[in-house]
Amino acid sequence: MIFLFRVLSYAPLSWLHALGAGLGGLIWALSPTYRRHLDENLTLALGETAARKIRSSAIAHAGRQAMELPKIWLRPQDEVIQRVVKITGWELAEQAMREGKGILYLTPHLGCYEIISHYLSRYAPITVMYRPPKRRWMQMLIETGRKRDGLQIATADLSGVRTLLKALKRGEAVGMLPDQAPKVGEGLWVDFFGKPAYTMTLAARLSESGAAVIMLWVERLPAGAGFHFHLQAPRQALAGSTENRAQQISHEIEALIRQCPAQYLWGYNRYKRPAGAEPPPGAGEKTA
Template sequence: MLHLIGGWVGRVFWLLSAAFRDEVRRNLGRALGHEPSRQQLLRVAEETGRQMLELPWVWLRPQEEVLSRIVQVEGGELLAQARQDGASVLLLTPHLGCFEMCAQYCSTHGPITVLFRPPRKASLAPIMEAGRARGNVQVAPADVSGVRRLVKALRSGEMVGMLPDQAPKQGEGVWAPFFGKPAWTMTLAARLSEVKGVRVIMIWAERLPRGRGYALHLSEPVAPIEGDLEARCVAVNREIEQLIMRCPEQYLWGYKRYKRPSGVPEPGAEAE
Protein backbone atom coordinates (compact mmCIF):
# COMPACT_ATOMS: atom_id res chain seq x y z
CA MET A 1 0.00 0.00 0.00
CA LEU A 2 2.85 2.39 0.86
CA HIS A 3 4.51 1.75 -2.49
CA LEU A 4 1.22 2.23 -4.32
CA ILE A 5 0.60 5.56 -2.62
CA GLY A 6 4.26 6.49 -2.92
CA GLY A 7 4.12 6.16 -6.69
CA TRP A 8 1.35 8.76 -6.85
CA VAL A 9 3.13 10.99 -4.33
CA GLY A 10 6.18 10.94 -6.59
CA ARG A 11 4.09 11.92 -9.62
CA VAL A 12 2.49 14.82 -7.73
CA PHE A 13 5.91 15.99 -6.54
CA TRP A 14 7.12 15.80 -10.14
CA LEU A 15 4.29 18.04 -11.30
CA LEU A 16 4.72 20.59 -8.51
CA SER A 17 8.50 20.96 -8.40
CA ALA A 18 10.25 22.35 -11.47
CA ALA A 19 13.58 22.20 -9.61
CA PHE A 20 13.14 18.47 -9.00
CA ARG A 21 12.23 17.85 -12.65
CA ASP A 22 15.26 19.76 -13.89
CA GLU A 23 17.66 17.99 -11.50
CA VAL A 24 16.36 14.53 -12.40
CA ARG A 25 16.34 15.21 -16.15
CA ARG A 26 19.86 16.61 -16.08
CA ASN A 27 21.42 13.90 -13.89
CA LEU A 28 19.64 10.94 -15.47
CA GLY A 29 20.41 12.20 -18.96
CA ARG A 30 24.10 12.44 -18.07
CA ALA A 31 24.13 8.80 -16.92
CA LEU A 32 22.19 7.48 -19.92
CA GLY A 33 24.13 9.54 -22.43
CA HIS A 34 20.94 10.86 -24.03
CA GLU A 35 17.78 12.75 -23.19
CA PRO A 36 15.60 10.49 -21.01
CA SER A 37 12.11 9.65 -22.17
CA ARG A 38 9.02 10.86 -20.34
CA GLN A 39 8.34 7.30 -19.21
CA GLN A 40 11.83 7.00 -17.70
CA LEU A 41 11.43 10.32 -15.89
CA LEU A 42 8.06 9.33 -14.45
CA ARG A 43 9.48 5.99 -13.28
CA VAL A 44 12.18 7.87 -11.38
CA ALA A 45 9.56 10.17 -9.85
CA GLU A 46 7.45 7.20 -8.76
CA GLU A 47 10.40 5.39 -7.20
CA THR A 48 11.41 8.56 -5.39
CA GLY A 49 7.92 8.79 -3.89
CA ARG A 50 8.06 5.16 -2.80
CA GLN A 51 11.38 5.77 -1.13
CA MET A 52 9.96 8.74 0.76
CA LEU A 53 7.13 6.65 2.21
CA GLU A 54 9.05 3.45 2.91
CA LEU A 55 11.80 5.04 5.01
CA PRO A 56 9.58 5.80 8.05
CA TRP A 57 8.26 2.22 7.82
CA VAL A 58 11.81 0.83 7.92
CA TRP A 59 12.72 3.05 10.89
CA LEU A 60 9.56 2.55 12.95
CA ARG A 61 8.60 -1.10 12.44
CA PRO A 62 10.22 -3.92 14.47
CA GLN A 63 13.48 -5.11 13.00
CA GLU A 64 12.16 -8.65 12.56
CA GLU A 65 9.26 -7.35 10.45
CA VAL A 66 11.58 -5.19 8.36
CA LEU A 67 13.92 -8.10 7.68
CA SER A 68 10.99 -10.33 6.70
CA ARG A 69 10.44 -8.12 3.63
CA ILE A 70 13.80 -9.24 2.19
CA VAL A 71 12.67 -12.07 -0.06
CA GLN A 72 15.82 -12.64 -2.11
CA VAL A 73 19.56 -12.30 -1.47
CA GLU A 74 22.13 -12.45 -4.26
CA GLY A 75 25.78 -12.78 -3.25
CA GLY A 76 25.12 -13.31 0.45
CA GLU A 77 27.88 -15.91 0.53
CA LEU A 78 30.46 -13.11 0.14
CA LEU A 79 29.49 -11.59 3.47
CA ALA A 80 29.09 -14.97 5.17
CA GLN A 81 32.56 -16.05 4.04
CA ALA A 82 34.15 -12.79 5.16
CA ARG A 83 32.59 -13.16 8.60
CA GLN A 84 33.66 -16.79 8.78
CA ASP A 85 37.23 -15.76 7.93
CA GLY A 86 37.16 -13.09 10.65
CA ALA A 87 37.83 -10.35 8.10
CA SER A 88 36.66 -6.77 8.51
CA VAL A 89 34.18 -5.65 5.86
CA LEU A 90 33.52 -2.26 4.30
CA LEU A 91 30.01 -2.24 2.80
CA LEU A 92 29.34 0.48 0.24
CA THR A 93 25.86 1.28 -1.05
CA PRO A 94 24.70 4.26 -3.11
CA HIS A 95 21.34 6.02 -2.73
CA LEU A 96 19.83 3.21 -4.75
CA GLY A 97 16.63 1.34 -3.94
CA CYS A 98 15.86 0.97 -0.23
CA PHE A 99 19.40 1.56 1.01
CA GLU A 100 18.23 1.55 4.66
CA MET A 101 17.61 -2.20 4.34
CA CYS A 102 21.28 -2.98 3.78
CA ALA A 103 22.63 -2.35 7.29
CA GLN A 104 19.66 -4.11 8.88
CA TYR A 105 20.40 -7.23 6.84
CA CYS A 106 24.15 -7.12 7.46
CA SER A 107 23.56 -6.84 11.20
CA THR A 108 22.31 -10.43 11.15
CA HIS A 109 25.94 -11.41 10.42
CA GLY A 110 27.47 -9.49 13.31
CA PRO A 111 28.16 -5.95 14.60
CA ILE A 112 28.06 -3.18 12.01
CA THR A 113 28.75 0.53 12.44
CA VAL A 114 27.16 2.93 9.97
CA LEU A 115 27.97 6.56 9.29
CA PHE A 116 25.15 8.86 10.42
CA ARG A 117 24.76 12.32 8.97
CA PRO A 118 21.95 14.19 10.79
CA PRO A 119 19.13 15.46 8.52
CA ARG A 120 18.57 19.14 7.89
CA LYS A 121 15.41 18.98 10.01
CA ALA A 122 16.71 18.40 13.53
CA SER A 123 13.35 16.97 14.62
CA LEU A 124 13.92 13.94 12.37
CA ALA A 125 17.33 13.07 13.82
CA PRO A 126 16.09 11.06 16.86
CA ILE A 127 13.70 9.02 14.67
CA MET A 128 16.38 8.26 12.08
CA GLU A 129 19.01 7.36 14.66
CA ALA A 130 16.65 5.13 16.65
CA GLY A 131 15.46 3.44 13.46
CA ARG A 132 19.01 2.63 12.41
CA ALA A 133 20.64 1.79 15.75
CA ARG A 134 18.91 -1.52 16.45
CA GLY A 135 20.27 -4.94 17.27
CA ASN A 136 23.86 -5.15 16.06
CA VAL A 137 23.69 -1.80 14.26
CA GLN A 138 25.57 1.12 15.79
CA VAL A 139 25.74 4.63 14.36
CA ALA A 140 28.75 6.92 14.16
CA PRO A 141 28.41 10.68 13.63
CA ALA A 142 29.87 12.25 10.50
CA ASP A 143 32.71 13.96 12.35
CA VAL A 144 36.25 13.17 13.56
CA SER A 145 35.01 11.05 16.47
CA GLY A 146 32.76 9.09 14.13
CA VAL A 147 35.60 8.40 11.70
CA ARG A 148 37.70 7.07 14.57
CA ARG A 149 34.88 4.71 15.53
CA LEU A 150 34.66 3.45 11.95
CA VAL A 151 38.41 2.77 11.79
CA LYS A 152 38.33 1.09 15.19
CA ALA A 153 35.46 -1.16 14.08
CA LEU A 154 37.37 -2.27 10.98
CA ARG A 155 40.56 -2.90 12.93
CA SER A 156 38.51 -5.04 15.31
CA GLY A 157 37.31 -7.26 12.46
CA GLU A 158 33.79 -5.82 12.35
CA MET A 159 31.66 -4.36 9.57
CA VAL A 160 31.24 -0.74 8.51
CA GLY A 161 28.54 0.55 6.20
CA MET A 162 28.25 3.87 4.43
CA LEU A 163 26.77 5.79 1.50
CA PRO A 164 29.83 6.92 -0.49
CA ASP A 165 27.89 9.06 -2.97
CA GLN A 166 27.03 11.82 -0.50
CA ALA A 167 28.36 15.28 -1.32
CA PRO A 168 31.00 16.01 1.36
CA LYS A 169 32.01 19.32 2.87
CA GLN A 170 35.12 21.35 2.13
CA GLY A 171 38.23 19.44 3.17
CA GLU A 172 36.44 16.07 3.03
CA GLY A 173 36.54 15.35 -0.68
CA VAL A 174 38.33 15.45 -4.03
CA TRP A 175 37.07 16.00 -7.57
CA ALA A 176 36.47 12.66 -9.30
CA PRO A 177 34.43 11.75 -12.39
CA PHE A 178 30.88 10.53 -11.84
CA PHE A 179 29.10 9.61 -15.06
CA GLY A 180 31.59 11.69 -17.00
CA LYS A 181 31.36 14.90 -14.98
CA PRO A 182 33.56 15.96 -12.03
CA ALA A 183 31.77 15.47 -8.72
CA TRP A 184 33.05 16.50 -5.31
CA THR A 185 33.57 13.01 -3.91
CA MET A 186 34.06 12.00 -0.28
CA THR A 187 37.46 10.55 0.57
CA LEU A 188 36.32 8.60 3.63
CA ALA A 189 35.29 5.46 1.76
CA ALA A 190 38.64 5.44 -0.06
CA ARG A 191 40.55 5.91 3.21
CA LEU A 192 38.66 3.11 4.93
CA SER A 193 39.38 0.78 2.03
CA GLU A 194 43.07 1.16 2.92
CA VAL A 195 42.66 -0.39 6.37
CA LYS A 196 44.74 -3.55 6.49
CA GLY A 197 42.80 -6.72 5.76
CA VAL A 198 39.49 -5.00 4.90
CA ARG A 199 37.23 -6.56 2.27
CA VAL A 200 35.08 -4.20 0.23
CA ILE A 201 31.60 -5.41 -0.68
CA MET A 202 29.10 -3.45 -2.76
CA ILE A 203 25.48 -3.84 -1.65
CA TRP A 204 22.09 -2.44 -2.62
CA ALA A 205 18.43 -3.32 -2.00
CA GLU A 206 16.19 -3.51 -5.07
CA ARG A 207 12.58 -2.47 -4.54
CA LEU A 208 10.47 -5.21 -6.14
CA PRO A 209 7.28 -4.30 -8.04
CA ARG A 210 3.79 -4.42 -6.52
CA GLY A 211 5.09 -4.33 -2.95
CA ARG A 212 6.54 -7.86 -3.14
CA GLY A 213 9.46 -6.88 -0.91
CA TYR A 214 13.16 -6.37 -1.58
CA ALA A 215 15.98 -8.23 -3.28
CA LEU A 216 19.44 -7.63 -1.81
CA HIS A 217 22.43 -7.70 -4.15
CA LEU A 218 25.97 -8.12 -2.79
CA SER A 219 29.03 -8.19 -5.03
CA GLU A 220 32.76 -7.67 -5.03
CA PRO A 221 34.11 -4.59 -6.82
CA VAL A 222 34.37 -5.17 -10.56
CA ALA A 223 37.94 -3.85 -10.43
CA PRO A 224 40.23 -3.55 -7.39
CA ILE A 225 39.97 -0.38 -5.32
CA GLU A 226 43.64 0.45 -5.06
CA GLY A 227 46.27 3.12 -5.65
CA ASP A 228 46.58 6.53 -4.03
CA LEU A 229 43.67 8.37 -2.43
CA GLU A 230 42.47 10.04 -5.62
CA ALA A 231 42.67 6.79 -7.60
CA ARG A 232 40.62 5.03 -4.95
CA CYS A 233 37.96 7.76 -5.06
CA VAL A 234 37.75 7.35 -8.83
CA ALA A 235 37.42 3.58 -8.36
CA VAL A 236 34.64 3.95 -5.79
CA ASN A 237 32.66 6.22 -8.12
CA ARG A 238 33.16 3.72 -10.94
CA GLU A 239 31.74 0.92 -8.79
CA ILE A 240 28.75 3.06 -7.81
CA GLU A 241 28.05 3.75 -11.48
CA GLN A 242 28.04 0.00 -12.17
CA LEU A 243 25.38 -0.59 -9.50
CA ILE A 244 23.21 2.35 -10.53
CA MET A 245 23.03 1.24 -14.14
CA ARG A 246 21.60 -2.11 -13.05
CA CYS A 247 18.45 -0.27 -11.96
CA PRO A 248 18.74 3.44 -12.83
CA GLU A 249 15.09 4.26 -12.14
CA GLN A 250 15.61 3.52 -8.43
CA TYR A 251 18.53 5.91 -7.94
CA LEU A 252 17.98 9.21 -6.14
CA TRP A 253 18.57 11.41 -9.19
CA GLY A 254 16.98 14.39 -7.44
CA TYR A 255 19.97 14.55 -5.09
CA LYS A 256 22.32 17.42 -5.95
CA ARG A 257 25.33 15.19 -6.44
CA TYR A 258 27.27 17.76 -8.48
CA LYS A 259 26.99 20.73 -6.15
CA ARG A 260 30.20 22.54 -5.23
CA PRO A 261 30.50 23.24 -1.49
CA SER A 262 31.36 26.73 -0.35
CA GLY A 263 35.11 27.32 -0.41
CA VAL A 264 35.87 24.45 -2.81
CA PRO A 265 37.60 25.57 -6.04
CA GLU A 266 36.28 24.60 -9.44
CA PRO A 267 37.50 21.24 -10.81
CA GLY A 268 41.06 21.60 -12.04
CA ALA A 269 41.51 25.03 -10.43
CA GLU A 270 44.19 25.60 -7.85
CA ALA A 271 43.02 26.54 -4.38
CA GLU A 272 44.05 30.03 -3.37
Protein backbone atom coordinates in the same frame (compact mmCIF):
# COMPACT_ATOMS: atom_id res chain seq x y z
CA MET B 1 5.17 14.32 11.91
CA ILE B 2 6.49 11.51 14.11
CA PHE B 3 2.89 10.47 14.89
CA LEU B 4 2.14 10.37 11.14
CA PHE B 5 5.18 8.16 10.54
CA ARG B 6 3.98 5.75 13.24
CA VAL B 7 0.53 5.55 11.67
CA LEU B 8 2.02 4.95 8.21
CA SER B 9 4.28 2.20 9.56
CA TYR B 10 1.20 -0.02 10.00
CA ALA B 11 0.09 0.32 6.38
CA PRO B 12 0.90 -2.50 3.92
CA LEU B 13 4.10 -1.90 1.99
CA SER B 14 2.18 -2.09 -1.29
CA TRP B 15 -0.03 0.80 -0.14
CA LEU B 16 2.96 2.87 0.92
CA HIS B 17 4.62 2.31 -2.45
CA ALA B 18 1.43 3.31 -4.26
CA LEU B 19 1.18 6.49 -2.21
CA GLY B 20 4.88 7.09 -2.74
CA ALA B 21 4.56 6.91 -6.50
CA GLY B 22 1.94 9.65 -6.37
CA LEU B 23 4.02 11.70 -3.95
CA GLY B 24 7.04 11.45 -6.23
CA GLY B 25 5.03 12.80 -9.13
CA LEU B 26 3.65 15.64 -7.03
CA ILE B 27 7.09 16.75 -5.83
CA TRP B 28 8.46 16.61 -9.39
CA ALA B 29 5.58 18.77 -10.61
CA LEU B 30 5.79 21.36 -7.82
CA SER B 31 9.57 21.75 -7.40
CA PRO B 32 11.41 23.30 -10.38
CA THR B 33 14.78 22.78 -8.68
CA TYR B 34 14.14 19.10 -8.01
CA ARG B 35 12.78 18.66 -11.53
CA ARG B 36 15.86 20.30 -13.03
CA HIS B 37 18.29 18.14 -11.04
CA LEU B 38 16.45 14.94 -11.85
CA ASP B 39 16.13 15.65 -15.57
CA GLU B 40 19.71 16.90 -15.96
CA ASN B 41 21.28 14.04 -14.02
CA LEU B 42 19.26 11.39 -15.82
CA THR B 43 20.12 12.77 -19.24
CA LEU B 44 23.80 13.19 -18.38
CA ALA B 45 24.13 9.58 -17.20
CA LEU B 46 21.94 7.73 -19.67
CA GLY B 47 21.47 9.96 -22.67
CA GLU B 48 18.29 11.74 -23.69
CA THR B 49 16.51 8.74 -25.22
CA ALA B 50 17.09 6.35 -22.32
CA ALA B 51 16.37 9.08 -19.78
CA ARG B 52 13.02 9.80 -21.36
CA LYS B 53 12.07 6.11 -21.19
CA ILE B 54 12.64 5.73 -17.44
CA ARG B 55 11.89 9.27 -16.21
CA SER B 56 8.38 8.50 -14.94
CA SER B 57 9.57 5.32 -13.23
CA ALA B 58 12.47 7.16 -11.56
CA ILE B 59 10.09 9.84 -10.29
CA ALA B 60 7.79 7.18 -8.82
CA HIS B 61 10.64 5.25 -7.18
CA ALA B 62 11.92 8.39 -5.48
CA GLY B 63 8.52 8.75 -3.83
CA ARG B 64 8.42 5.06 -2.92
CA GLN B 65 11.79 5.39 -1.21
CA ALA B 66 10.42 8.16 1.02
CA MET B 67 7.14 6.40 1.85
CA GLU B 68 8.76 3.08 2.80
CA LEU B 69 10.81 4.74 5.55
CA PRO B 70 8.11 4.43 8.26
CA LYS B 71 7.96 0.68 7.61
CA ILE B 72 11.75 0.32 7.75
CA TRP B 73 12.41 2.61 10.70
CA LEU B 74 9.49 1.99 13.05
CA ARG B 75 8.47 -1.66 12.73
CA PRO B 76 10.12 -4.45 14.80
CA GLN B 77 13.43 -5.62 13.38
CA ASP B 78 12.25 -9.19 12.77
CA GLU B 79 9.38 -7.87 10.68
CA VAL B 80 11.68 -5.56 8.73
CA ILE B 81 14.20 -8.21 7.75
CA GLN B 82 11.45 -10.57 6.63
CA ARG B 83 10.88 -8.10 3.80
CA VAL B 84 14.17 -9.31 2.31
CA VAL B 85 12.95 -12.17 0.10
CA LYS B 86 16.02 -12.79 -2.05
CA ILE B 87 19.80 -12.41 -1.67
CA THR B 88 22.42 -12.65 -4.39
CA GLY B 89 26.14 -12.77 -3.53
CA TRP B 90 25.83 -13.49 0.20
CA GLU B 91 28.84 -15.83 -0.08
CA LEU B 92 31.04 -12.71 -0.27
CA ALA B 93 29.98 -11.64 3.22
CA GLU B 94 30.24 -15.18 4.59
CA GLN B 95 33.79 -15.54 3.31
CA ALA B 96 34.89 -12.21 4.80
CA MET B 97 33.34 -13.12 8.16
CA ARG B 98 35.03 -16.55 8.15
CA GLU B 99 38.38 -14.89 7.51
CA GLY B 100 37.80 -12.45 10.37
CA LYS B 101 38.14 -9.45 8.10
CA GLY B 102 36.43 -6.16 8.61
CA ILE B 103 33.88 -5.50 5.87
CA LEU B 104 33.34 -2.17 4.12
CA TYR B 105 29.88 -2.15 2.54
CA LEU B 106 29.49 0.57 -0.10
CA THR B 107 26.06 1.36 -1.51
CA PRO B 108 24.70 4.27 -3.56
CA HIS B 109 21.35 6.01 -3.14
CA LEU B 110 19.84 3.13 -5.08
CA GLY B 111 16.74 1.15 -4.16
CA CYS B 112 15.90 0.61 -0.49
CA TYR B 113 19.29 1.43 1.02
CA GLU B 114 17.79 2.10 4.47
CA ILE B 115 17.06 -1.60 5.04
CA ILE B 116 20.68 -2.66 4.56
CA SER B 117 22.02 -2.03 8.05
CA HIS B 118 18.92 -3.54 9.68
CA TYR B 119 19.37 -6.79 7.81
CA LEU B 120 23.16 -7.04 8.12
CA SER B 121 23.14 -6.32 11.87
CA ARG B 122 21.37 -9.64 12.46
CA TYR B 123 24.48 -11.52 11.32
CA ALA B 124 27.33 -9.39 12.67
CA PRO B 125 27.82 -5.98 14.31
CA ILE B 126 27.78 -3.11 11.85
CA THR B 127 28.47 0.61 12.19
CA VAL B 128 26.96 3.02 9.68
CA MET B 129 27.83 6.66 9.12
CA TYR B 130 25.22 9.37 8.74
CA ARG B 131 25.05 13.15 8.63
CA PRO B 132 22.57 14.52 11.20
CA PRO B 133 19.66 16.34 9.51
CA LYS B 134 18.82 19.95 10.29
CA ARG B 135 15.27 19.19 11.47
CA ARG B 136 15.00 17.91 15.03
CA TRP B 137 12.01 15.66 14.35
CA MET B 138 13.91 13.92 11.55
CA GLN B 139 16.89 13.45 13.82
CA MET B 140 14.64 11.75 16.39
CA LEU B 141 13.17 9.48 13.71
CA ILE B 142 16.58 8.45 12.42
CA GLU B 143 17.87 7.69 15.90
CA THR B 144 14.75 5.66 16.67
CA GLY B 145 14.76 3.81 13.37
CA ARG B 146 18.43 2.92 13.45
CA LYS B 147 18.64 1.98 17.12
CA ARG B 148 18.70 -1.78 16.74
CA ASP B 149 20.67 -4.66 18.25
CA GLY B 150 24.03 -5.00 16.55
CA LEU B 151 23.68 -1.63 14.80
CA GLN B 152 25.70 1.42 15.77
CA ILE B 153 25.55 4.82 14.10
CA ALA B 154 28.49 7.19 13.75
CA THR B 155 28.17 10.86 12.90
CA ALA B 156 30.01 12.25 9.89
CA ASP B 157 32.83 13.92 11.81
CA LEU B 158 36.30 13.06 13.12
CA SER B 159 34.86 11.14 16.05
CA GLY B 160 32.71 9.10 13.66
CA VAL B 161 35.72 8.29 11.49
CA ARG B 162 37.57 6.95 14.53
CA THR B 163 34.53 4.83 15.37
CA LEU B 164 34.53 3.33 11.88
CA LEU B 165 38.24 2.55 11.98
CA LYS B 166 37.94 0.85 15.36
CA ALA B 167 35.05 -1.27 14.08
CA LEU B 168 37.08 -2.45 11.08
CA LYS B 169 40.07 -3.27 13.28
CA ARG B 170 37.77 -5.45 15.41
CA GLY B 171 36.80 -7.33 12.26
CA GLU B 172 33.31 -5.83 12.19
CA ALA B 173 31.36 -4.30 9.33
CA VAL B 174 31.02 -0.67 8.30
CA GLY B 175 28.49 0.78 5.88
CA MET B 176 28.25 4.08 4.04
CA LEU B 177 26.85 5.91 1.02
CA PRO B 178 29.95 6.97 -0.94
CA ASP B 179 27.90 9.00 -3.44
CA GLN B 180 26.81 11.45 -0.74
CA ALA B 181 28.21 14.91 -1.41
CA PRO B 182 30.72 15.74 1.36
CA LYS B 183 31.55 19.02 3.02
CA VAL B 184 34.48 21.14 1.87
CA GLY B 185 37.77 19.55 2.86
CA GLU B 186 36.25 16.06 3.00
CA GLY B 187 36.36 15.27 -0.70
CA LEU B 188 37.93 15.75 -4.08
CA TRP B 189 36.73 16.03 -7.66
CA VAL B 190 36.40 12.75 -9.54
CA ASP B 191 34.44 11.68 -12.59
CA PHE B 192 30.84 10.51 -12.10
CA PHE B 193 28.96 9.69 -15.30
CA GLY B 194 31.34 11.89 -17.27
CA LYS B 195 31.12 14.99 -15.08
CA PRO B 196 33.28 16.09 -12.11
CA ALA B 197 31.53 15.43 -8.81
CA TYR B 198 32.87 16.43 -5.40
CA THR B 199 33.32 13.00 -3.82
CA MET B 200 34.10 11.84 -0.30
CA THR B 201 37.58 10.43 0.31
CA LEU B 202 36.59 8.54 3.46
CA ALA B 203 35.43 5.40 1.65
CA ALA B 204 38.68 5.31 -0.31
CA ARG B 205 40.76 5.74 2.84
CA LEU B 206 38.86 3.04 4.70
CA SER B 207 39.46 0.67 1.79
CA GLU B 208 43.19 0.97 2.58
CA SER B 209 42.61 -0.74 5.94
CA GLY B 210 42.65 -4.22 4.45
CA ALA B 211 38.92 -4.70 4.97
CA ALA B 212 36.93 -6.66 2.42
CA VAL B 213 35.11 -4.22 0.14
CA ILE B 214 31.62 -5.29 -0.93
CA MET B 215 29.40 -3.27 -3.22
CA LEU B 216 25.76 -3.59 -2.23
CA TRP B 217 22.36 -2.37 -3.34
CA VAL B 218 18.80 -3.44 -2.55
CA GLU B 219 16.25 -3.77 -5.31
CA ARG B 220 12.67 -2.70 -4.56
CA LEU B 221 10.39 -5.42 -5.94
CA PRO B 222 7.04 -4.64 -7.61
CA ALA B 223 3.71 -4.43 -5.78
CA GLY B 224 5.26 -4.37 -2.29
CA ALA B 225 6.61 -7.92 -2.72
CA GLY B 226 9.75 -7.13 -0.70
CA PHE B 227 13.40 -6.53 -1.46
CA HIS B 228 16.27 -8.26 -3.22
CA PHE B 229 19.80 -7.83 -1.84
CA HIS B 230 22.60 -7.66 -4.43
CA LEU B 231 26.14 -8.11 -3.05
CA GLN B 232 29.04 -7.80 -5.49
CA ALA B 233 32.81 -7.62 -5.35
CA PRO B 234 34.39 -4.62 -7.06
CA ARG B 235 35.09 -5.42 -10.70
CA GLN B 236 38.75 -4.67 -9.99
CA ALA B 237 40.45 -4.64 -6.59
CA LEU B 238 40.75 -1.10 -5.24
CA ALA B 239 44.37 0.01 -5.37
CA GLY B 240 46.64 3.02 -5.63
CA SER B 241 46.36 6.46 -4.07
CA THR B 242 43.33 7.79 -2.24
CA GLU B 243 42.36 9.73 -5.37
CA ASN B 244 42.67 6.63 -7.54
CA ARG B 245 40.56 4.61 -5.12
CA ALA B 246 37.91 7.35 -4.93
CA GLN B 247 37.70 7.33 -8.72
CA GLN B 248 37.46 3.53 -8.80
CA ILE B 249 34.64 3.60 -6.24
CA SER B 250 32.82 6.22 -8.29
CA HIS B 251 32.96 3.97 -11.36
CA GLU B 252 31.82 0.98 -9.28
CA ILE B 253 28.83 3.03 -8.13
CA GLU B 254 28.04 3.85 -11.77
CA ALA B 255 28.05 0.12 -12.57
CA LEU B 256 25.55 -0.59 -9.80
CA ILE B 257 23.26 2.21 -10.91
CA ARG B 258 23.23 0.95 -14.48
CA GLN B 259 21.80 -2.36 -13.22
CA CYS B 260 18.60 -0.59 -12.17
CA PRO B 261 18.73 3.11 -13.10
CA ALA B 262 15.05 3.74 -12.38
CA GLN B 263 15.65 3.19 -8.64
CA TYR B 264 18.47 5.73 -8.25
CA LEU B 265 17.73 9.09 -6.62
CA TRP B 266 18.46 11.22 -9.65
CA GLY B 267 16.95 14.28 -7.99
CA TYR B 268 19.79 14.38 -5.46
CA ASN B 269 22.10 17.32 -6.20
CA ARG B 270 25.16 15.11 -6.64
CA TYR B 271 27.17 17.71 -8.57
CA LYS B 272 26.92 20.59 -6.15
CA ARG B 273 30.07 22.45 -5.20
CA PRO B 274 30.33 22.93 -1.42
CA ALA B 275 30.89 26.50 -0.29
CA GLY B 276 34.62 27.14 -0.09
CA ALA B 277 35.63 24.19 -2.26
CA GLU B 278 37.91 24.69 -5.21
CA PRO B 279 36.12 24.64 -8.58
CA PRO B 280 36.10 21.37 -10.53
CA PRO B 281 38.79 20.87 -13.16
CA GLY B 282 38.19 23.02 -16.19
CA ALA B 283 35.59 25.21 -14.47
CA GLY B 284 35.70 28.82 -13.44
CA GLU B 285 35.32 30.24 -9.97
CA LYS B 286 31.54 30.25 -9.95
CA THR B 287 30.01 28.26 -7.06
CA ALA B 288 27.26 25.81 -8.05
